[in-house]
Amino acid sequence: MNRHLGGGRNATDLARAFDRSFADPVRIAPQEVERLLAIRVGGDPYAVRLRDISGLVVDRKIVPLPRRTPAGARAPLGLVGLRGNLAPVYSLGALLGRGAIGAPTRWLLLVGAGPLFGLAFDDFDGHREVVSTDISCRQDEAPGAPVPDLVRIGDAQRGLISVASLTETITAQISNRGRTKET
DSSP states (O other): OOOBOGGGOBHHHHHHHHHHHHHSOOOOOOOOEEEEEEEEETTEEEEEEGGGOSEEEESOOOEEOOOSSOOOTTSOOEEEEETTEEEEEEEHHHHTTSOOOOSOOSEEEEETTTTOEEEEESEEEEEEEEEGGGEEEOTTOOTTOSOOEEEEETTEEEEEEOHHHHHHHHHHHHHHHHHHHHO
């Protein structure tokens, strides 16, 4: 006797679907992959999301800016010529509170479409791909911190830099500098 169940399916159809669920291969939901650049700042390992930057350049001459006041931790290191434009370059170490770069740097992360600015850092460790579950939120960081997350790459953890947070810091600094000159 074949009894109809709700939804127009009978017991035989349900039994077949149940049996087939064991025969079909297990489908695992795809995990989101994050593409990262592994870098070092002040000797410490960090990572940056590839989608947050517009480029990576090496061995560009940074022309120092004349300073009227002592160099602050967040003052530009100088200017660099990129894609037919001049862009200010900031020390990533200084922005992260790791101290300014002492020796000339070889590496620049480009940020923005122009690019708006460059971030100078010490060493480039390569391109990495991780799954989103390898990224975790740092519990010890305040909202808007420049390194709010950690990422596991292999057996090691790296701080995952928030380029958006650094951009906000630099933009606020430029706005405040402009207000100080007007008053």
